[in-house]
Amino acid sequence: MLKPHLSTFLLFFLLQFSLSTVRSATLSADITALKALKAAVKPSTIPPSSCLESWDFSSDPCSLPRLTHFICGLTCSPDSSRVVSITLDSQGYSGTLTPLVSQLTQLVILDLGQNFFYGTIPPSLSSLTQLQSLSLRTNSFSGYLPSSIGNLKSLQELDLSANSLSGYLPNTLFSLSKLTRLDLSFNNFSGQLPKLPPNLQTLAIKANSLSGSISKLSFNGLTQLETLELSANSLVGVLPGWFFQLPSLQQVNMANNSLIGVEIWKPDKECSELVAVDLGFNKIEGYLPVNISEYPVLASLSLRYNRLRGPIPLEFSQKGTLKRLYLDGNYLSGTPPAGFFAVPGGVAGSFGDNCLQTCPASSQLCLPSQKPGSVCKQMYGRCAWINARRAVAVKPQARDGDENSA
Incomplete structure (x- = not known):
């Protein structure tokens, strides 16, 4: 039998995994388009503090909460599957x-x-x-x-x-x-x-x-x-x-x-x-x-x-x-x-x-x-x-x- 603290940790892990799975369902075609949009911008013109810099595709674009990746520049649909808005900051x-x-x-x-x-x-x-x-x-x-x-x-x-x-x-x-x-x-x-x-x-x-x-x-x-x-x-x-x-x-x-x-x-x-x-x-x-x-x-x-x-x-x-x-x-x-x-x-x-x-x-x-x-x-x-x-x-x-x- 699992110890109480291990059981609680496992339950917490499974819950987080379940949530991330549900919220990591951005349509693949949308992800491809976002990658192409960023790739068409010269890297030297993407400042460290900009929205595009936060577009790190090691994370799902519409996943929540957005703490470090995709923190601005896009909005997703309520079900987090489609991108509905792209509003880039004026960073040159x-x-x-x-x-x-x-x-x-x-x-x-x-x-x-x-x-x-x-x-x-x-x-x-x-x-x-x-x-x-x-x-x-x-x-x-x-x-x-x-x-x-x-x-x-x-x-x-x-x-x-x-x-x-x-x-x-x-x-x-x-x-x-x-x-x-x-x-x-x-x-x-x-x-x-x-x-x-x-x-x-x-x-x-x-x-x-x-x-x-x-x-x-x-x-x-x-x-x-x-x-x-x-x-x-x-x-x-x-x-x-x-x-x-x-x-x-x-x-x-x-x-x-x-x-x-x-x-x-x-x-x-x-x-x-x-x-x-x-x-x-x-x-x-x-x-x-x-x-x-x-x-x-x-x-x-x-x-x-x-x-x-x-x-x-x-x-x-x-x-x-x-x-x-x-x-x-x-x-x-x-x-x-x-x-x-x-x-x-x-x-x-x-x-x-x-x-x-x-x-x-x-x-x-x-x-x-x-x-x-x-x-x-x-x-x-x-x-x-x-x-x-x-x-x-x-x-x-x-x-x-x-x-x-x-």
């Missing part, structure tokens, strides 16, 4: 993304952001049909965005910003029917915008090489789009009137493109949520679009450094929600409405570097100084400029032409 890992990651078929989150991964995005990622969030942001991935990305039907967030990806955006993006957030900023994508996923709430593709005009086909059905960031591209043409009537649109930034015009239709004042618009540093011509002042919650507007001319509409100064107004760097003429200067600090912004007359030098809004008269004469023509100055002297609030067109 350098390497490629192995195609074998496709074996992690229960993966819901894949985040390798803010490291130095390079090479192409493997098309085999399309096998991860359960994936809801994919982030490869701030790495050095290059090449095309695989058209097979459209197979990720569960994807809700896709962030590939700050890489070196190039080529046209695949039409298969439209197939990502559950996608609500798409960020492809700071890459080298070119060509026109394709038809966009229908449930997008946030779209950011700034600082690329997109070209062509804004097409209704691309935005058709986007009833939930709230934030649009397309600045610093090569977009051309006229921004059409339907654009600002997308029903959920709140923030628009299309600065630093080559747009030549903008149409503003009167809004549905009960439904419009448009808060901020930045169309600065384009080539927009014509008069300031007065209809934009009718958007009920508009708080910030920038049309700086375009080719706009004529007076600043009185309606702009009467809009109580407007807190930021940047109109500098155009060819605006006449006298700015007095309402802008009635309440000190009421509106922030700039009317400087225009052709305005009698803009109060004491106001920050009138900085920097106006363009030389010779530049304004060249824009308006000598006689028209002289007549404009005379009109200001007689009727300070006179307005040129039809400011409803832009």
Whole structure:
């Protein structure tokens, strides 16, 4: 008969063995994929204190408790058999993304952001049909965005910003029917915008090489789009009137493109949520679009450094929600409405570097100084400029032409 202390020790050992057996059931294909993922990273870029350093395959990846091995970077399913999340720490890992990651078929989150991964995005990622969030942001991935990305039907967030990806955006993006957030900023994508996923709430593709005009086909059905960031591209043409009537649109930034015009239709004042618009540093011509002042919650507007001319509409100064107004760097003429200067600090912004007359030098809004008269004469023509100055002297609030067109 066993002694009591030996019996207790044996029972404890058997219990631990039983638990380790139950909890050491990570699918072999998942283990193979994890091994390949780590092997594709240069060992010299894996610091001692990092998550990848703790990936020691002498232990089962999903075994519990994790005291020394696999202490971070991955999450397993409740039954400890499948890997459902990989979120690597930002430690400067350098390497490629192995195609074998496709074996992690229960993966819901894949985040390798803010490291130095390079090479192409493997098309085999399309096998991860359960994936809801994919982030490869701030790495050095290059090449095309695989058209097979459209197979990720569960994807809700896709962030590939700050890489070196190039080529046209695949039409298969439209197939990502559950996608609500798409960020492809700071890459080298070119060509026109394709038809966009229908449930997008946030779209950011700034600082690329997109070209062509804004097409209704691309935005058709986007009833939930709230934030649009397309600045610093090569977009051309006229921004059409339907654009600002997308029903959920709140923030628009299309600065630093080559747009030549903008149409503003009167809004549905009960439904419009448009808060901020930045169309600065384009080539927009014509008069300031007065209809934009009718958007009920508009708080910030920038049309700086375009080719706009004529007076600043009185309606702009009467809009109580407007807190930021940047109109500098155009060819605006006449006298700015007095309402802008009635309440000190009421509106922030700039009317400087225009052709305005009698803009109060004491106001920050009138900085920097106006363009030389010779530049304004060249824009308006000598006689028209002289007549404009005379009109200001007689009727300070006179307005040129039809400011409803832009």
